[in-house]
């Protein structure tokens with residue numbers, strides 16, 4: 068019997084923190100029609116004419132701040148995750164890691180699986196909450212590539228795992244050493260998304276952003292709503308740590324451009340909390356399964372400085388899932404349960 072193929076895919080990171088590599092990365096990332104979802108002409112003018120030239124030197128500086136002897140933390144931890152999952156699943160499985168943008172590429176990983184004569188391919192986009200710009204883009208890319216093969220093996224996709232029990236308890240476990248109850252407020256800061264993309268994911272056209280807070284509760288009707296899944300992840304982590312609803316806030320970071328993104332923005336939440344006299348914040352970033360630029364720089368450095376300027380004292384990041392044994396066990400379980408279906 069052939070091996071069962073497992074493809075783990077994260078977002079991607081530049082090959083180096085040099086401007087030329089950051090430019091290549093941003094160009095590939097932001098030219099994705101699911102990320103900047105406007106007409107091809109407008110996207111090309113905006114990305115190639117404005118964002119990439121102006122943003123690349125600034126973003127390169129930030130990457131230099133988080134790049135260490137292991138390279139980009141996102142790639143470093145993703146590789147460890149894949150290696151540990153392979154080790155635990157054993158020789159009946161063929162595990163590959165790919166990045167949606169830059170390297171290692173999805174094309175090359177799928178070719179290696181094909182050469183290894185895998186009998187099936189299970190794809191796990193490493194994003195707990197579904198978004199068209201992340202999970203959707205990975206699924207589309209894999210389908211485009213495999214769709215051109217003569218023999219298309221059984222291919223399956225994990226669509227989201229925002230409420231995965233072992234993932235929830237790994238985030239909770241990572242927080243315990245900080246004694247969450249000693250902080251003034253707990254923040255769940257998720258990667259943001261343009262509001263337009265939330266609405267486009269609502270196939271009923273009846274739900275997302277139709278009323279105040281409609282995207283803050285997960286129901287059967289909005290089960291693919293990124294915002295609702297984020298709120299649900301936050302609720303579950305808070306419940307695991309016995310944090311009452313009044314003690315935590317959900318917010319969204321990393322907005323790009325001027326149009327509205329999912330709210331509240333993390334910056335506004337920091338202002339609001341500082342105005343209420345909150346001094347010490349503990350911050351989870353549960354849209355990411357590995358530490359990356361958005362956790363290590365945006366939260367720790369940028370939001371840390373911003374909050375201090377507002378009169379706050381401390382912004383403490385809860386580290387991501389990285390190589391936590393329970394997270395690796397969660398991935399292994401996800402693979403096995405999926406294959407037994």
Ligand SMILES: C=CC1=C(C)c2cc3[nH]c(cc4nc(cc5[nH]c(cc1n2)c(C)c5CCC(=O)O)C(CCC(=O)O)=C4C)c(C)c3C=C
Pocket residue numbers: 078079080081093101102103122126139141194198200201258259260261321323354355358359360361
């Ligand atoms: C959680 C999943 C992610 C979604 C959804 C997502 C959407 C999204 N992102 C941008 C723009 C940028 N994101 C950047 C970095 C970045 N984004 C994610 C994840 C999601 N993005 C990760 C894990 C990272 C960090 C990568 C790393 O190398 O550490 C960047 C690059 C940094 C910068 O210049 O600020 C941009 C740009 C958009 C526009 C978008 C949805 C529309």
Ligand SMILES: [Fe+2]
Pocket residue numbers: 258321
């Ligand atoms: Fe992003």
Ligand SMILES: [Fe+2]
Pocket residue numbers: 265274275276281282289292293294295
């Ligand atoms: Fe919604």
